[in-house]
Amino acid sequence: MSASSTFGLSNLSTTPNTAICEPKSNLTHSSSVTNNQNNQATEPELEPPVPKFKGSPQLSRWSRARSIRSGRKLDRPGHRTPTMDVDSPVHPAESVSTRSPPAVGCDADDDVEVTVGKSIYMVSDGTGWTVEHSVNAALGQFEHCLVDRGCPVNTHLFSGIDDVERLLEIVKQAAKEGAMLLYTLADPSMAESARQACKLWGVQSTDILGPITDAIASHLGVSPSGLPRGAPGRNFPLTEEYFRRIEAIEFTIKQDDGALPQNLHKADIILAGVSRTGKTPLSTYLAQKGYKVANVPIVMGIELPKALFEVNPEKVFGFTINPVVLQTIRRARAKSMGFDEEVRDNYSEMDYVREELEYAGRIFFSKSHLASN
Numbered sequence: 001m002s003a004s005s006t007f008g009l010s011n012l013s014t015t016p017n018t019a020i021c022e023p024k025s026n027l028t029h030s031s032s033v034t035n036n037q038n039n040q041a042t043e044p045e046l047e048p049p050v051p052k053f054k055g056s057p058q059l060s061r062w063s064r065a066r067s068i069r070s071g072r073k074l075d076r077p078g079h080r081t082p083t084m085d086v087d088s089p090v091h092p093a094e095s096v097s098t099r100s101p102p103a104v105g106c107d108a109d110d111d112v113e114v115t116v117g118k119s120i121y122m123v124s125d126g127t128g129w130t131v132e133h134s135v136n137a138a139l140g141q142f143e144h145c146l147v148d149r150g151c152p153v154n155t156h157l158f159s160g161i162d163d164v165e166r167l168l169e170i171v172k173q174a175a176k177e178g179a180m181l182l183y184t185l186a187d188p189s190m191a192e193s194a195r196q197a198c199k200l201w202g203v204q205s206t207d208i209l210g211p212i213t214d215a216i217a218s219h220l221g222v223s224p225s226g227l228p229r230g231a232p233g234r235n236f237p238l239t240e241e242y243f244r245r246i247e248a249i250e251f252t253i254k255q256d257d258g259a260l261p262q263n264l265h266k267a268d269i270i271l272a273g274v275s276r277t278g279k280t281p282l283s284t285y286l287a288q289k290g291y292k293v294a295n296v297p298i299v300m301g302i303e304l305p306k307a308l309f310e311v312n313p314e315k316v317f318g319f320t321i322n323p324v325v326l327q328t329i330r331r332a333r334a335k336s337m338g339f340d341e342e343v344r345d346n347y348s349e350m351d352y353v354r355e356e357l358e359y360a361g362r363i364f365f366s367k368s369h370l371a372s373n
Contacts, residue, residue, distance in 0.1 A: 117152030119179035123170055123194065126228035128159035131184040134208050161185075162228075164193050175201035184209040186228045245290045252287035255294035256280055261305035267294040270311065273319025274298050274356045276329045298360045318364040323353050 122131045135155060145151040156179075161167050167190065174181045181203050185191040191210050198205035213224050248268075254260060255267065257280070264270060268291045271279045279295035286293045296308055308316065330348035339347065346352055 117154045119154045119156060119174075119177050121170060121174045121179045121181045122155060122157045123161050123167065123181060123183040123185070124157070124159050124228075125162045125185050125187060125190060126159065128157045131182055131208055132157055135182060162190075164190065167194055168197055171197040171201060171203055174203045179203070181205040182208055186224070187226050241290065245288060248290050248292045249287045251292040252283050252294070256283065258296045258305070261296070261307045264294050264305070264307040265311050266292060267311075268292045268315060270308065270316045271295040271319060272298055272308065272316065274326075274360050276326060276333060277319040277321045279319060298363060300356055300359050304363070318360065320357060320360065320364075323350065323357055326357070327353050
């Protein structure tokens with residue numbers, strides 16, 4: 001059996017946005033004080049109304065909310081973290097006070113409290129890929145805190161911010177919400193505007209792109225363009241590598257799910273495994289890196305193509321998976337595809353899942369050139 005190779009994948013998962021309802025009008029806060037002399041309760045003191053800031057509808061349209069719910073890894077349905085709803089006015093965290101009634105999530109029971117998290121605004125003049133992934137990488141250092149809900153966090157991405165007016169409105173909103181603002185603005189004047197505005201309104205901020213760009217410019221002795229990726233003024237040459245990636249993607253799409261086995265010898269990588277072991281997603285990922293990938297399903301009762309055993313064994317990889325995980329994936333798949341009950345039971349029944357995995361395992365070990373992953 002050849003030595004198996006490992007490909008690193010970035011598993012980015014997003015959580016659905018959670019809209020936050022206004023506190024119900026029948027929820028009030030009062031306190032009573034017992035008079036020890038006349039044993040009569042005093043009138044409850046009325047709390048001053050908590051100010052609420054209404055965000056601009058334009059700001060809501062510009063934003064694309066990303067929420068990191070602290071309990072998502074533990075699958076705690078009872079906990080909700082408020083996020084910015086792109087279709088409704090923004091209600092910052094200050095509107096939920098420790099002295100006022102708890103806000104209630106729209107999709108939760110009346111007795112479930114909303115955990116208010118601190119907000120991080122991410123601003124980009126491009127797609128926001130750089131700032132979003134940088135923040136996610138940094139938050140990975142606080143998983144011990146996020147998992148036990150010791151420090152819930154809400155992240156909000158604002159992409160395509162290419163003029164000062166929109167930038168200032170976002171900074172104002174960050175000031176109202178007490179949010180931290182992180183930005184990747186290629187235009188030095190925009191970055192300076194963000195820095196000055198944050199200083200003026202007391203917003204904690206960090207320029208993620210600027211210091212790195214300045215350091216590289218100093219090292220190379222060349223001034224940066226100041227244009228975001230994808231800007232009309234930037235022309236990228238169509239290199240040989242670009243066309244190689246395009247060819248790899250086209251090849252991989254055509255070779256999906258065992259199609260065209262006669263072309264297996266043209267593939268750089270061949271993935272084999274039972275249904276729902278992740279062959280297609282990995283194939284697509286590798287294709288974008290320039291690899292021509294073919295994937296071959298292993299199904300009991302269906303003979304594998306002879307070409308699979310005639311290719312270079314070092315580029316063939318067998319996929320296996322925990323049967324419990326596979327059963328969960330197949331159940332969700334069967335439900336989404338609307339399989340009838342009989343087909344669904346056969347497809348995701350544990351005995352069948354184990355039998356299929358054992359069948360694939362026997363193939364991997366009998367055909368010594370399949371490297372199991």
